[in-house]
Amino acid sequence: MRRELGRYAVAAAVFGVLDGLWLGIVARPLYDSQMGDLLAVEPNVAAAVAFYVIYVFGITWFATRPALAAESSRLALVSGGVLGFVAYATWDLTSLAVIEGFPASIVAVDIAWGTVATATAAFVTYAVCRRVPALR
Template identity: 80%
Template structure:
């Protein structure tokens, strides 16, 4: 159980840093420009924390766990990338389908980001856990 909690903590740290940089620095101008009126002035912290808790659980269970079981960084990369694509497609394509004026350009950028960020998180988490015996 402690190994699992450790794996979760590694994934949370990696994804938190990546997504924080993405949302706060890299993609901020794009989101402000394309989603300006849709963005909440004060984001719902409870909903945000719930997303990160659940999403990191998904990365740990669906990507890192099988990668460690197979001793395969490729498994981490593929499972993480597919999880990211599916999760971010769920959000973005649903918005595109039901929200008037939701920008298609944001959808493409988000799909790429979700795929890459989740794959990188899974691979880095896998690599760290392989090097720390207590996390294997």
């Protein structure tokens, strides 16, 4: 259990830093200009925390864990990418389908980001865990 929590902590740190940079610096102007009034003035912190807790679990369970078992960095990268693609496509395409005014211009960018960020988080988590004996 300690090993799994350590892996989870690594994935949470990696994905948290990546997504924080993305949301706070890189994509902020794009989201502000394209989503405007759809964005909450203040984010729902409980919902954000719930997302990160669940999503990081998904990264560790569906990408990092199998990659470590197979000793395959490629599996971490590919599984993370597939998870990110499916998860972000689910959100973006559902939003496009049911939210009036959801900008289509955000969809491809956000799906690409989710794919890259999740693949990177899974790959880096795999690499760190392979180098730390207690996390193998």
